[in-house]
Amino acid sequence: MALLDIKQLSIGFGRPGAPLIAVDGLDLSIEEGEVVGVVGESGSGKSVTSLAIMGLIDAPGRVSAQRMELAGRDLLALSPRERRAMLGRDVAMIFQDPMSSLNPCFTVAYQLMETLRIHVGGNARARRLLALDLLRQVDMPDPARRLDAYPHQLSGGMCQRVMVAMAIACNPRLLIADEPTTALDVTIQAQMLDLLLELQRQRGMALMLITHDLGVVAQIASRVVVMYAGQVVETGALPRIFKTPRHPYTQALLAALPENNLGRKRLQTIPGVVPGQYDRPAGCLLHPRCARAAPRCVSERPALEGRPGSQVRCHFPLTGEEPRA
């Protein structure tokens, strides 16, 4: 059984009369110890999906699903107390902007020890030692001194290391990383990914890595989920999905990668923008931007089809035989 099993997840905002659909019928499953990359343009619903898993979508936001289970437990049926016992212990999350994700009024030690206090217990001295050990595990330079530092005294990379330390403090089975490197220096991005991957391997935890960057996914994920306008358009294992993408959108994302544009004057881009929550077209959501759109794509919305782990939402999936654009 999958560690995380989501069927038909929908997330909406706004009043019932004028709903804003952020995520629409999303299926996602992650196995124990698996690294899954979730990619998609801005606004495709990656962050709200992960927040929904954490149970951090507040009213008036609405979360509904046919099934949403973590380690066999129904996430939608948890009481607030059960939910809190799970957060930080079974599933943890790190965010895009590490500087603002740490509380400016408390020291690193306080914020690390707080997580340990709620989930592990033990006396303050033991927790402080654990906190120091965690900082070592995330390769914090000069960890003993950083314990008593405030977030504003640390660089963005160091803040993100603290966030990672906090997230792994209780050995979660699933770590959700929402664009963990976007706000960091390019030089530190690779280090951060290496660190996450190393921790994932050591601890055998599952990692859900949200990113814009297909190149990153290619390096570390074993499976990819491609999202577009609140829907999954393709999922598949690596490297198959990169070699022979079946959805035109995946193909377009790959074509936009700098390494696939070597020797060209201009980067290939996808024309147009992701439809907003109000201007969703009928039929396939991608059709206004799709070079292969046919009349059927305009009138009928395709379903996500295929076997679990390798699905595509397209009336005319690519076969790999087409001439290269």
Next chain:
Amino acid sequence: MLAYVAKRVGMVIPTFIGITLLAFSLIHMIPGNAVEALSGERGMSPERYQQLSHQLGLDRPLRTQYFDYVGHLLHGDFGRSINTHDGVLQEFLTLFPATVELALCALALALLLGLPAGMLAAVKRNSVLDYSVMGVSLTGYSMPIFWWALLLIQLFSVTLGWTPVSGRIDIAFDFPAPTGFMLIDAWMSGEDGAVASALWHLILPAIALGTIPLAVIARMTRSAMLEVLREDYVRTARAKGLSWFSVVCVHALRNALIPVITVIGLQVGTLLTGAILTETIFSWPGIGKWLVEAIHRRDYPVVQGGILMSATIVIVVNLAVDLLYGVVNPRIRHNS
């Protein structure tokens, strides 16, 4: 932190100089001048006028007079009351505890009710509770103190007969007052019912005086809290599995307090001006009432000294608040 303290303290000095200038020029702003003010309705002979002017040093150049004035201040000489001939500083120090006691109780009331009310309103934003808290505090804020105080007296003292109308304690009590704080002195005296009587006298003036700070603190807490609750670190705190109570009362409140503390500091000025009205209405023997009476009697050394010392208190309290601000906000502590 040390650099921060030094900087704050250094910034206070020019303010002090400004206040002495202001207090000094007060004598020269009295219509006519201080000597004429002394002479009353009947007027005085030119010789007597010359003599008084000379006696008060008013015939010397302004600059000399000012430095003279500051020199006296530095020696703790604030002049003597024209009315009682007692030293202004001594009178001030005798009456000051009564005002402090009143202001502290008013502030405590404002904090005890204002902070939770503002937090609740923010957490339950747009609920009936939020609207009630904001509505009531807006009303409290717009209410003139004297009218509000009279309303309270009318209801609780006159109609219901629950509280006394004036004074600090029942006249039946007679005990030494080593601290000047009635609650403490009453408690130390050990007399039956003394503390209760002092408290009973204190409650209505404290409510009247504390209402505006209460309203301001509630509104400020609410808006600071709303701002802070949207921050990323609040989401992080929730993602750790912290209880809602810890998220709000530890992670959010600590940050929301930073602007609230500034506002509390500013309320000290409001409390002192409010004390003038409140003490007059409730016959509370503090510096507010003292100043009003001095103005009525044209006792300008008292007015001058009283203003100087009240202003000093506001400055010192704001300095203390600035320093406290550094304690609460680590970014200030380390970056200055």
